[in-house]
Amino acid sequence: MEKISEYIRDNLKIIIGSLTIVVVLSALYLGKQEKSSTKKSDNLEWSAVDSKKSEPEKEVKEGKSVEEDIFVDVKGAVRKPGVYKLSAKQRVSDAIARAGGFTEEAERKAINLAKKLQDEAEVYVLARGEVDTRKLLEGETGGTAESEKEEKSKINLNTADLAELQQLSGVGAKKAQDIIDYRSENGNFKSVEDLGKVSGFGPKTLEKLRDSIVVD
Structure with a gap:
């Protein structure tokens, strides 16, 4: 130790x-x-x-990729008409290319190749000399609808009440009542010109109101 x-x-x-x-x-x-x-x-x-x-x-x-996929129906003067899957970023020119391109009869000037595509859109290529009947039908439909709208906006001399008649230019309460009194005594107006038979409605006044009134 x-x-x-x-x-x-x-x-x-x-x-x-x-x-x-x-x-x-x-x-x-x-x-x-x-x-x-x-x-x-x-x-x-x-x-x-x-x-x-x-x-x-x-x-x-x-x-995002799924949302960009669209389907377009390509018809008319193309080599392979049909429904094609494309991207929303593509144009009409791309759709026509997928359909094989134009045929020899295609009227190329009648279509906007730069237009953007939308889902369920129809790309129709006209042939030379072909009339686009779809636009004609749209024009006729639009014209008819516009005409009906104008007719509805006019005052009907046979059905309008005192307040409605006073909406006419230059027509006050007295003149409106005169129209109603004439209608009660003589029956419905047969034509717009019959308004001239009511006191206070001369040729100048009638011409002024012609586009604003209607009879049925």
Whole structure:
């Protein structure tokens, strides 16, 4: 025991220094391990976040792609008439190209090749000398509708009441009542010209009101 105690006393500084080095190295090692573990954990968390972010972006892109798909019916003077799947960004020229292009009879000047396409649209290519009956029908329908609208806006001398008759230019309460009295005594007006038989409605007044009145 005396020898051990004597050895310790003689080598105390060396023993303390060795223990200090061991403690420092152990602390450094543990710190390094903890830092490495934290870094791995952070990497896993960021990886999970990136994965979640990429999924919605992918879905949006896929959804957008589906929305841009349209179907167009190509008819008339083209080589392969039919329904074609195209993109909403494409033009009439693209639809005609998908249908094989123009035939020799196609009237190319009658179609707008730069027009944008829409879903369920019809691209019709006229042949030379062909009349676009669709536009004629649309014009006839539009003309009829416009005519009916104008007729409805006119005042009917046979059915209008006192207030409606006063909407006519230059017609006050007295003249409106005169029209109603004439109608009661003589029956319905047979024509617009019959208004001239009512007191106060001369040729000039009748001509002024002609586009605003109607009889049936």
